[in-house]
Amino acid sequence: MSAPILSTRGLSRAFHGLQAVSNVDFDLPPNEVRALIGPNGAGKTTFVSMLIGRIPPTGGRIAFDGADVTDLPAHARVARGMAYTFQITSVFSRLSVHENVALAARRRLGGDAAAVDGAVTQALARVGLGDRADDAAEDLSYGHQRLLEIAMGLAQKPRLMILDEPTQGLAESEIAAFKVLIRELAAETTILLIEHNMAVVMELADRITVLNFGEVLAEGTPAEIHANADVQAAYLGTGGADA
Structure with missing residues (x-):
């Protein structure tokens, strides 16, 4: 075991x-x-x-x-x-959806912009937010902000x-x-x-x-x-x- x-x-x-x-x-x-x-x-x-x-x-x-x-x-x-999503959303509301996930991805990947962009695209696609990448996080519904948090977690592998x-x-x-x-x-x-x-x-x-x-x-x-x-x-x- x-x-x-x-x-x-x-x-x-x-x-x-x-x-x-x-x-x-x-x-x-x-x-x-x-x-x-x-x-x-x-x-x-x-x-x-x-x-x-x-x-x-x-x-x-x-x-x-x-x-x-x-x-x-x-x-x-x-x-x-460890990755954790809060009971109350903790996204950066004025940043774009893409940038929120990129912040999380950079913790793992550093300054490799191409790798970060790839990780962001993959994470957003997995939670169904691929078409909202350029939207401000504050424009997402509460439920979609929860999915954004999960994408931020996924980007950290x-x-x-x-x-x-x-x-x-x-x-x-x-x-x-x-x-x-x-x-x-x-x-x-x-x-x-x-x-x-x-x-x-x-x-x-x-x-x-x-x-x-x-x-x-x-x-x-x-x-x-x-x-x-x-x-x-x-x-x-x-x-x-x-x-």
């Missing part, structure tokens, strides 16, 4: 005495699509923020690609092969993509195209998907991790999670949405 590309041991975070994430052990094998779900306030955002280096843990360790990255800043984790609510704001036809894209990407990279659309989760995920009150409530295949009585009581049965 392959060593995990991402793992945590005892990962915890408290805010002013409130335990948001408590002693989480988590292993993500290479080239898996893993979904992270849970009710509002389950600790998903805090957990992911620690994974990517936005906030430090108050306990535990994080390993990425065999190295301890617990104390590394976010940009150093990106340089090692990451070993791990963390996608936070990627289908939010997408039309049904765009969600269908997104699912095709994720299936293609699964052959190239590892994906951690934080997603409220349970139909998307159940269709795309190889395995699902369920957080509740900052702890891992359950982990398993979509069929196992769907049949889990504890998960039904805490999340699926309530119709709760991720946050």
Whole structure:
């Protein structure tokens, strides 16, 4: 069995005495699509923020690609092969779609203009924005800005993509195209998907991790999670949405 590309041991975070994430052990094998779900306030955002280096843990360790990255800043984790799309879009609104992706591509390719342009064209084509390259990012719909973020991640050729609510704001036809894209990407990279659309989760995920009150409530295949009585009581049965 392959060593995990991402793992945590005892990962915890408290805010002013409130335990948001408590002693989480988590292993993500290479080239898996893993979904992270849970009710509002389950600790998903805090957990992911620690994974990517936005906030430090108050306990535990994080390993990425065999190295301890617990104390590394976010940009150093990106340089090692992590890419992350935010729940709230973080594109540069006044730059063109092309330039947004080019900024990300330059992190990997440096000043090789031809290589950067090629990477941008390929990434935009994959997310269905090839015909919007010259548009200002602020002129895109919210859903298309989410796709632009994914293109920015793809341009970095990451070993791990963390996608936070990627289908939010997408039309049904765009969600269908997104699912095709994720299936293609699964052959190239590892994906951690934080997603409220349970139909998307159940269709795309190889395995699902369920957080509740900052702890891992359950982990398993979509069929196992769907049949889990504890998960039904805490999340699926309530119709709760991720946050």
